[in-house]
Amino acid sequence: MPSHDLHASYLDYLARTGRGNTAYWTAARSFFARWPDPAAWADEPLPVRLSANGSTRPLITFLILHGGLRPGYDYLLERKFSSSWREVQGCQVGTDLALFLSTAEQLGFAERVRLATASQVPARLLIQTGRPLNRLTDRDIDAFTYACVERRNEPATDGGTTVPPSATPVGCCSISRSCPPRQPPHPGSPSRIGCAG
Structure with a gap:
């Protein structure tokens, strides 16, 4: 655009x-x-x-x-996304995060873990890859994991985060692969107009 x-x-x-x-x-x-x-x-x-x-x-x-x-993952790892839930409403990232949360709940993850994980791992993966949750690849996971390793020994700025063990890229991948295929949006759906990806 x-x-x-x-x-x-x-x-x-x-x-x-x-x-x-x-x-x-x-x-x-x-x-x-x-x-x-x-x-x-x-x-x-x-x-x-x-x-x-x-x-x-x-x-x-x-x-x-x-x-x-x-x-870039280097930027995304320096920014908090736990306060951005309102921002993702009506956008494709928000749709995929809702799917992630629903699937994680079905798999038995506690609400606190679901919310923390969604804002730390899949949100960043979805943003940087531009792909839907159920199309993330092992290469995507590897790239994010590498960025986390690079970030680990760097000082955080402005509330940056290091992904905790409970919210690892591999764990995110396991949940995302349990997600059902996403239904295509209805033609003209406002949730698709102008959204990332």
């Missing part, structure tokens, strides 16, 4: 959700002026990506969930 369309979509999103303010509008204008193609932002060194201020981060989250932006 061209940057001007993404910019307009973001402004519309802010208006619809009642979150728009001058700081957010200015941050979005500055971001797209510097990175007309948001994928170029994803190619920046990690310190540059992490330097986004509080008015720019909502835009980055929007681009990740609704604009197909893949920011």
